[in-house]
Amino acid sequence: MQAIGLSFVDWTIIIVYFAFVLGIGWYLRKFTTNEEDFFLAGRKNSSWVAGIAFLSANLGALELLGMTGNTFKYGMYVAHFYWIGAIPAMLFLGVYMMPFYYSSKIKSVPGYLKLRFDEKTRVLNGIAFAIMTLLVSGINLYAMALVLHTFIGWNWDISMWISAITVAAYVGLSGLMSAIFTEIIQFFLIWFGLFLVSILGILEIGSVKEIMTRINELNSQVSFTTLWSTSSNPNLNGMFVNWGGIVLGLGFVLSFGYWTTDFLVIQRAFSAKNLRSARMTPIIASFFKMALPFIVILAGLIAIVLSKEPNSGFKLLHDGGHINYDSALPLLIARYYPSGLVGLGVTALLAGFMAGQAGNISAFNTVWTYDIYKSVLNKKASDSHLLWMGRASTVVGVIISLGTAYWAKSFPSIMDYMQAIFSWVNAPLFATMLLGMFIWWITPSGAFWGLVAGMSSSFAMYMAVKFHWFSESIITMSHVQSDMAANFWRAWWAWVICAGVTVIVSLFTKKRKKDELVGLVKGLTEENYDSHLPFLKRPEFYAVISLIVLIALNIMFW
Amino acid sequence: MSDKKMKPIWFFVGMILMVMGTIIFLNGIYLIIHPPAVSTVLANTHPDIWWGAVMMLFGGFMFLKTRKQTV
Numbered sequence: 001m002q003a004i005g006l007s008f009v010d011w012t013i014i015i016v017y018f019a020f021v022l023g024i025g026w027y028l029r030k031f032t033t034n035e036e037d038f039f040l041a042g043r044k045n046s047s048w049v050a051g052i053a054f055l056s057a058n059l060g061a062l063e064l065l066g067m068t069g070n071t072f073k074y075g076m077y078v079a080h081f082y083w084i085g086a087i088p089a090m091l092f093l094g095v096y097m098m099p100f101y102y103s104s105k106i107k108s109v110p111g112y113l114k115l116r117f118d119e120k121t122r123v124l125n126g127i128a129f130a131i132m133t134l135l136v137s138g139i140n141l142y143a144m145a146l147v148l149h150t151f152i153g154w155n156w157d158i159s160m161w162i163s164a165i166t167v168a169a170y171v172g173l174s175g176l177m178s179a180i181f182t183e184i185i186q187f188f189l190i191w192f193g194l195f196l197v198s199i200l201g202i203l204e205i206g207s208v209k210e211i212m213t214r215i216n217e218l219n220s221q222v223s224f225t226t227l228w229s230t231s232s233n234p235n236l237n238g239m240f241v242n243w244g245g246i247v248l249g250l251g252f253v254l255s256f257g258y259w260t261t262d263f264l265v266i267q268r269a270f271s272a273k274n275l276r277s278a279r280m281t282p283i284i285a286s287f288f289k290m291a292l293p294f295i296v297i298l299a300g301l302i303a304i305v306l307s308k309e310p311n312s313g314f315k316l317l318h319d320g321g322h323i324n325y326d327s328a329l330p331l332l333i334a335r336y337y338p339s340g341l342v343g344l345g346v347t348a349l350l351a352g353f354m355a356g357q358a359g360n361i362s363a364f365n366t367v368w369t370y371d372i373y374k375s376v377l378n379k380k381a382s383d384s385h386l387l388w389m390g391r392a393s394t395v396v397g398v399i400i401s402l403g404t405a406y407w408a409k410s411f412p413s414i415m416d417y418m419q420a421i422f423s424w425v426n427a428p429l430f431a432t433m434l435l436g437m438f439i440w441w442i443t444p445s446g447a448f449w450g451l452v453a454g455m456s457s458s459f460a461m462y463m464a465v466k467f468h469w470f471s472e473s474i475i476t477m478s479h480v481q482s483d484m485a486a487n488f489w490r491a492w493w494a495w496v497i498c499a500g501v502t503v504i505v506s507l508f509t510k511k512r513k514k515d516e517l518v519g520l521v522k523g524l525t526e527e528n529y530d531s532h533l534p535f536l537k538r539p540e541f542y543a544v545i546s547l548i549v550l551i552a553l554n555i556m557f558w
Numbered sequence: 559m560s561d562k563k564m565k566p567i568w569f570f571v572g573m574i575l576m577v578m579g580t581i582i583f584l585n586g587i588y589l590i591i592h593p594p595a596v597s598t599v600l601a602n603t604h605p606d607i608w609w610g611a612v613m614m615l616f617g618g619f620m621f622l623k624t625r626k627q628t629v
Contacts (some may be wrong), residue, residue, distance in 0.1 A: 009585045013578055022607050031564055044629070049567060110559050184567050185574060192575065199602050338598050340585035340606050344578060 010343030017347045019167070020185065021354070025170035025178045026086045035386045038175035039107060039366045040271055047277040049184065050116070050524065051284030053267040056183035059190065060140050060356015063296060064349060066418065071300020072307075072316070074484060075215075075224025076557065077239040077246075078300065079293045084251040087550045089259035090282040091543045096522070097260055098269060099529050100437055102278040104519055105471075107270070107311075109263040110371040116436045116520045118444035119375065124451055125429060126371030129263060132425045133364040134397060136264075138404025139418065140357035145405070146326060158459050160405050163353070166399040167400030171365075172391050176271060179362040183268075186351035193348025197329070200336040201302030208298070214305045224304065226556045241485035245476065249488025253495040257426035260465050261433050264363040276530050279539040286546045290553060296329075303328040306335075357401070365393040397557060420462055423491035428454025428498035435502055440514060440521045446506030454498025461490045563628035570619050573615025583610030 024129045071078045106112050114122035145159035205211050212225045223230040231243035269281040306314035317327035333345035367387045374381050465472045475487045516525050530538050566607030
């Protein structure tokens with residue numbers, strides 16, 4: 001495909017964005033004077049700042065190119081990632097889990113494992129998280145390179161290197177605070193830069209109803225426009241998955257595993273100024289999360305309609321003989337946006353990738369510095385040395401991400417790659433966290449060996465299917481398969497194995513005393529959070545409203 | 559944390575939206591006077607003008623509301 005040219009005005013918009021981001025990084029540098037400023041943004045953010053940053057840290061390449069591309073590939077079932085695959089877990093985090101995280105004054109999620117279990121469990125999770133974060137960070141680099149390649153015609157190598165250097169520069173300047181500021185700017189740029197694609201798509205085709213009708217006419221055997229009504233039989237929906245895979249694999253294990261244990265997003269809640277703000281962080285984010293399908297899913301559905309219309313002139317890119325699903329959104333921008341708006345659309349995508357990668361790198365430098373370096377390699381490190389280490393690990397993390405970016409490029413779809421990684425690390429960790437936080441007699445040895453068994457079995461299942469050691473149907477319990485269905489079910493089995501091993505080992509190993517677990521385990525901890533507040537100001541009230549909206553959306557698109 | 563007071567994030571958000579919205583809005587007017595050789599789909603609806611105006615107003619409101627605040 002011929003590269004889409006950018007006009008002088010488009011370049012101006014892009015340059016304004018880069019000037020702002022680097023300028024803010026430089027401005028915030030004078031407020032970053034110690035390691036708590038660098039790693040926790042001084043713990044002074046409001047729930048709105050922390051909440052939008054919480055969502056935006058997740059709103060990188062995955063949400064934009066990946067989800068639009070996946071809607072093209074799988075249909076409306078992708079909306080499950082935003083609704084049942086996110087909201088219950090976010091509300092559970094805010095209502096039940098955040099008090100244990102925030103009140104224990106930990107600096108990272110592995111830090112909780114150290115307090116609840118022991119050092120070896122913390123280090124195991126710290127290493128797994130660090131590796132996962134760098135793999136995911138590579139996705140953001142790859143996606144950014146895709147945009148630069150599509151719009152400007154730069155080659156992959158140059159695009160990735162330029163992107164990496166930019167992110168390393170501004171995260172290195174002021175750490176988490178800089179990352180949070182740019183994440184919030186990115187949130188607004190994404191809405192203003194990309195929602196217009198959906199509006200113009202609806203204008204061109206006629207209405208949302210017309211979009212759905214045309215897709216149904218194109219696919220009479222398989223539904224691309226429903227959420228649940230075709231989930232009883234995997235043959236009837238575009239994702240080839242049944243409701244069991246959606247509810248157990250995505251809605252329970254993958255979703256809770258990501259939203260309640262992934263330090264990348266939870267780190268934003270740790271930056272909140274008090275416990276109520278920390279609890280409100282994921283609850284506020286849940287409302288914005290539910291709205292995102294009106295950008296990405298709608299754009300994916302519009303792309304399906306246009307690609308099947310012979311006279312539309314719309315066709316996805318091909319790489320090496322495969323359809324590049326992730327090119328759907330950039331091509332829609334090129335279709336609808338005149339000069340000026342093209343610059344805004346490209347900037348919105350770039351901002352998403354840069355913020356997404358910055359989120360991964362800021363989480364990586366914290367876990368590396370506290371949970372690996374200080375915990376194992378240099379226990380007597382001073383605060384100033386840790387601040388230096390945070391900056392140094394930022395640069396090293398970005399360099400390693402470059403390597404993983406090339407690996408991400410070999411996957412047909414970004415989301416398949418993401419879910420594969422999450423099912424290795426987050427799914428078993430969720431079992432460990434859930435059991436550890438709610439059952440007092442789970443032992444350190446149980447947690448450690450449960451995690452080892454869960455992570456290794458998930459990885460082994462992935463390799464076994466990839467190299468055809470056994471059939472995918474053994475995991476999915478279905479004769480029809482898709483990569484996504486396999487990810488859901490693999491996550492479920494990893495969770496079951498981790499939970500089972502954790503419980504069995506805990507029955508036969510030494511338990512910690514109850515009084516050592518006060519503040520860390522439900523049932524042993526006094527629970528009167530926010531009880532002094534009026535009902536309308538309590539996090540639980542807003543969580544119920546969010547749940548009602550979630551149910552309404554699912555019924556609306558049943 | 560440093561004792562120095564800093565501008566709230568909403569100030570920067572307002573500023574960047576206002577600047578970008580103004581550029582897009584003015585460019586949209588320019589494109590009416592000097593139409594490009596190749597038009598985009600739905601170019602006749604002039605999305606750059608009305609969308610640029612929305613950004614400009616939204617950003618301007620945030621910028622003006624927070625320009626004297628510190629946190």
